[in-house]
Amino acid sequence: MGAELEAVIGLEIHVELKTKTKIFCSCPTKFGGEENTHVCPVCLGLPGALPVLNKKVVEYAVRAGVALNCAIESYSKFDRKNYFYPDLPTAYQISQYYMPICRTGYLEIEVNGKKKKIRINRIHLEEDAGKLVHSGNSITSSQYSLADYNRGGAGLIEIVSEPDLGSAEEARIFLEQLRAVLEYTGVSDVKMEEGSLRCDANISLRPVGSSKLGTKTEIKNMNSFRALERALEYEIERQQEVLEEGGIIVQETRAWDEGKGMTTVMRSKEEAHDYRYFPDPDLPPIILESEWVEEIRTSLPELPEARKERLVKELGLSAYDAGVLTGSKVLAEFFDETVTFYNKPKAIANWMMVEYLGLLNANNMEIDQSKVTPQQLAILLQVQDEGKISGKIAKIVFAEMFATGKDPEIIIKEKGLVQISDEGALVTVVDRVIDANPQSVEDFRGGKKKAIGFLVGQIMKETKGQANPGVVNKLLQEKLK
Amino acid sequence: MVKITVKDVEKMADLAKLELSAEESLNFEQSLQVILEQMEVLQQVETNRVEPTVYVLPAKNVFREDQVGTCLSKEEVLVNAPEVENGYFKVPRII
Ligand SMILES: [Zn+2]
Numbered sequence: 001m002g003a004e005l006e007a008v009i010g011l012e013i014h015v016e017l018k019t020k021t022k023i024f025c026s027c028p029t030k031f032g033g034e035e036n037t038h039v040c041p042v043c044l045g046l047p048g049a050l051p052v053l054n055k056k057v058v059e060y061a062v063r064a065g066v067a068l069n070c071a072i073e074s075y076s077k078f079d080r081k082n083y084f085y086p087d088l089p090t091a092y093q094i095s096q097y098y099m100p101i102c103r104t105g106y107l108e109i110e111v112n113g114k115k116k117k118i119r120i121n122r123i124h125l126e127e128d129a130g131k132l133v134h135s136g137n138s139i140t141s142s143q144y145s146l147a148d149y150n151r152g153g154a155g156l157i158e159i160v161s162e163p164d165l166g167s168a169e170e171a172r173i174f175l176e177q178l179r180a181v182l183e184y185t186g187v188s189d190v191k192m193e194e195g196s197l198r199c200d201a202n203i204s205l206r207p208v209g210s211s212k213l214g215t216k217t218e219i220k221n222m223n224s225f226r227a228l229e230r231a232l233e234y235e236i237e238r239q240q241e242v243l244e245e246g247g248i249i250v251q252e253t254r255a256w257d258e259g260k261g262m263t264t265v266m267r268s269k270e271e272a273h274d275y276r277y278f279p280d281p282d283l284p285p286i287i288l289e290s291e292w293v294e295e296i297r298t299s300l301p302e303l304p305e306a307r308k309e310r311l312v313k314e315l316g317l318s319a320y321d322a323g324v325l326t327g328s329k330v331l332a333e334f335f336d337e338t339v340t341f342y343n344k345p346k347a348i349a350n351w352m353m354v355e356y357l358g359l360l361n362a363n364n365m366e367i368d369q370s371k372v373t374p375q376q377l378a379i380l381l382q383v384q385d386e387g388k389i390s391g392k393i394a395k396i397v398f399a400e401m402f403a404t405g406k407d408p409e410i411i412i413k414e415k416g417l418v419q420i421s422d423e424g425a426l427v428t429v430v431d432r433v434i435d436a437n438p439q440s441v442e443d444f445r446g447g448k449k450k451a452i453g454f455l456v457g458q459i460m461k462e463t464k465g466q467a468n469p470g471v472v473n474k475l476l477q478e479k480l481k
Numbered sequence: 482m483v484k485i486t487v488k489d490v491e492k493m494a495d496l497a498k499l500e501l502s503a504e505e506s507l508n509f510e511q512s513l514q515v516i517l518e519q520m521e522v523l524q525q526v527e528t529n530r531v532e533p534t535v536y537v538l539p540a541k542n543v544f545r546e547d548q549v550g551t552c553l554s555k556e557e558v559l560v561n562a563p564e565v566e567n568g569y570f571k572v573p574r575i576i
Contacts, residue, residue, distance in 0.1 A: 019547050026550030035568040036558045040550075044558065056547035077535050084498055086572040099535065133569065140576050146569035274496055284540035 005205040005243065007236045008213060009171050010121075010163035013178065014156050015188045016128060016196040017060045023127050023155035024051030024094065024283075031194070035148040043153030045090030051282055057125060057155040058286060059296060060187040061101050064157055065123050066297045067185045068178075070105030077285040078125070079277045086147050087129035095158075097277040100124035101286065108305065109177045110323070111170050118174050119162035128154040157187075163202065163213070168232035172225050175199055176327060180304040183329045192224050199228055204249065205239045214239075215249040219263055221256045231256035235263055307332055315345035321353055330368045341378030344385075351381060355395060359402050371405030372398075380408040392465045393417050421468040423475060426459070429467070430475045433458045444480055452476055485513045 022029055025042035041049035065072050076099045080092040105120035130152035136142035159178070165171045179190045179197060190197040204216035219235055222228040234256075239249055254263040302310075304326045311322035326332045331352075338348045356377075360367060380401065384394045389412060400411045412418055420426055433455055434441055443451035452473070459472050490509045494501045501509065555568060564571035 021547050021549055026545065026548060027552050028549045034555070036570070037555055037568075038552055039558055040552050044553075052543060052545045054547050055544035058544070082496075086570075086575065089570075132575075134575075143574055145572050145575055146566055147572055148569055276496065279535055284538065284543050285536050287541045 004208045005240055006208045007166055007168075007232070008163045008204050008206060008216075009165035009167075009232060010202045011159075011161045011165070011171060011175065012200045012202070013159040013161075013175070014128075014198040015064070015159065015182060015190065017057055017155040017157065018186065018188050018196075019054055019056045019060065019155055021054055022153040023054050023057050023125070024153060027153065029151075029154045033150055036150065038150040039152070043089075043149060045088070051094065051280075053283060053286070054155060058101070058288075060155075060185075061123060061125050061157050062288065062293055062296050063185050063300065064159070064182060064187050065102030065105065066293070067181050067300055067303060068102075068105040068107055068120055068123070068159070070102035070120060070123060072102055072288060072293050073099065074288050074290070075099060075285055076101040076125075076288075078280040078283040080280050081126075081275045081277055083275060086145065087132050088127075088152060089130070089147075089149060093127060093129065094280055094283070095126035095277075096124035097275075098279075099285075101288075107174065107178055107181065109170070109173050111173055116164075116170070118164045118170075121160045121162050123157050123159050126156050126158060128152065128156050163204075168229045168236065171201060171232055172229040175228060176225055177304065180327050180329070184301055184303050184307075186301075195223075201228065201232060201235075203232060203235050203239070205236065205243060214243075215251050217249065217251065217263075218253045219256055220253060220266065223258070227256060227258055230261065231263060234261065238263065304329075304332075311335075311345075311349075315339070317345060317349050321349045324353060324357070325349060328367070330366065334367050334374055337374035338378050341375050342381050344381070347381055348377070351377065351398075355398055356402075359399065370402065372401050376401055376407055383408060383412070387419060387421065387468065388412070389417060389419050390465060390467075390469060392460070393419065396465070417466060419468050420463060420466050421471050423471060426463070426467055426471055426475060429459055429462050430472065430479060433462065434476075434479060441480060452480070483517055485510055485517060489513075 016029075017023075019029060021027060022043055025040050027038045027040050027043055030038065042051055062072055076096055078094050079097040081095045081097065082092045084091050100122045102123035103121070105123070106117045107120065108115055108117050110116075128151050130147055130149040132139075133146040133148070134142035135144050135146070139145070161174070165174055179192075182188050182190045182197075188196055192198070199222055201219045201222070202216045203219060204214035206212060206214045217235065217239070219231050222231045235254070242249055253266040255266045256263050307326040308319070308322045311317045311326060312319055317325070324331075325335050335345075335348060335352060338352075339345050342348060356367070356370075356372070360370065377398075380394060380398060383389055384391060389397065393412075397408050397411050397415075397417060400406065400415070401408055404411075437455060437458065440451045440454050444455075455476055456469065456472055459467055459476075460469070487506050487510050490501070490506045490513065494506070494509075559565045559568070559570070562570050
């Protein structure tokens with residue numbers, strides 16, 4: 001084997017903007033309408049129809065740009081990207097090729113405790129394409145296809161990073177952090193599963209220390225953060241094998257196949273498109289006043305990095321917990337609101353990190369889809385503090401809150417889960433368990449102090465977890481003396 | 482100077498989905514060559530201090546507010562479609 005190889009990865013990210021209407025017409029961007037009902041002469045490309053730019057789209061692009069530390073261009077304009085493909089009825093996509101609205105930004109990420117700046121080459125505006133449904137299993141095996149243009153003409157920004165990412169993990173972290181920043185700015189829903197955040201990757205390998213880039217491949221069709229990381233890991237390994245066997249990398253576009261766990265060729269460079277970009281004569285340039293840009297800049301909310309800092313410095317959370325909790329705006333807001341009802345940030349963080357995220361992940365849900373309110377979680381933790389329920393019971397109550405949205409106190413009452421601290425009520429159970437487990441009793445008296453744990457466990461089991469562990473311990477210690 | 486060949490013409494025709502006869506290709510080769518020669522003349526003009534013209538009209542910042550308007554009815558949308566299936570435009574085999 002020759003010199004050690006390193007990966008060089010750049011991402012291209014398409015972000016669907018959360019505007020009410022499309023980028024060049026007043027059709028709604030609402031998800032899930034009947035086919036071809038959110039269309040008009042402009043987004044259908046009918047002769048004579050004229051596109052008019054949505055002001056909100058410009059505002060959102062600038063908003064994303066300032067959040068990502070970009071230079072906002074005072075002059076930008078639109079070009080036509082020409083290609084024949086029925087996902088757009090015009091046979092061209094309106095995009096910004098020559099003069100994009102934002103350039104040269106960066107996003108700081110943290111990988112294994114180390115900070116790294118990932119440069120952003122540009123952010124440009126463009127229109128989304130429509131949706132095609134193929135008659136067969138794949139485009140090549142289809143006799144015909146069906147086109148729905150409801151999504152066609154929706155406003156997108158495309159964010160292009162510099163090839164600053166050195167591993168699949170870094171790429172995934174960058175995309176997660178980027179998603180968080182965009183979510184905070186409110187310009188998009190940024191949901192990968194729903195396609196409002198889409199990511200393609202360019203990847204090549206080169207000998208460590210070399211400054212020359214190797215031949216790259218472009219990877220498409222990665223529909224989750226995990227898919228991005230897996231696809232890049234696969235592709236790094238594939239390229240490495242080719243190079244180590246003395247082969248050469250072919251410049252081509254490859255698609256990630258989630259089921260097979262591999263990338264396969266979509267098209268080679270020879271078939272690559274020649275888009276023949278030219279200025280769109282229907283759309284005047286955008287000339288941004290610096291006042292407007294500054295207004296947008298000052299209206300930015302606290303971004304994930306700053307919020308994380310605050311949680312660490314002011315509320316005493318660990319960097320890891322703060323990172324997870326601020327990784328999504330809705331999660332961070334839930335946390336902050338819970339703190340206003342119950343002033344023990346660390347306890348809330350622990351609960352959210354373990355119990356809450358555990359349930360959300362298991363159910364494949366986001367926190368904004370959950371029925372539990374910050375106030376309810378605060379009450380649950382309060383009740384546990386007061387000793388009305390044990391930590392174990394609290395978990396049961398929380399699972400019930402998660403499932404039904406009921407208040408914790410109601411669940412505790414309905415299910416009779418109040419902690420039993422009354423010695424008189426517990427002493428009979430303690431006696432019964434001692435009688436039933438002579439071996440453990442003997443072990444304990446013989447010096448195996450750990451044996452008491454088993455007895456406590458049995459008592460908890462008999463009381464369905466409702467016994468106050470402190471009281472049980474005290475009673476056992478007395479009886480076994 | 483750049484020389485246009487029949488091959489270039491054929492490539493451009495292919496990208497534009499035009500079918501040209503051999504005679505037409507030859508014809509375009511010559512006329513495009515003439516256009517390039519004209520451009521060559523323009524190339525001699527000193528343009529270092531001239532801003533590129535990216536838009537010819539004085540208009541700028543023509544915006545609309547983000548307010549939902551009316552769309553076409555489904556019948557209107559599909560009325561000129563050569564083929565329709567379940568409310569979709571039906572298009573011939575792509576690849
Ligand atoms: Zn429209």
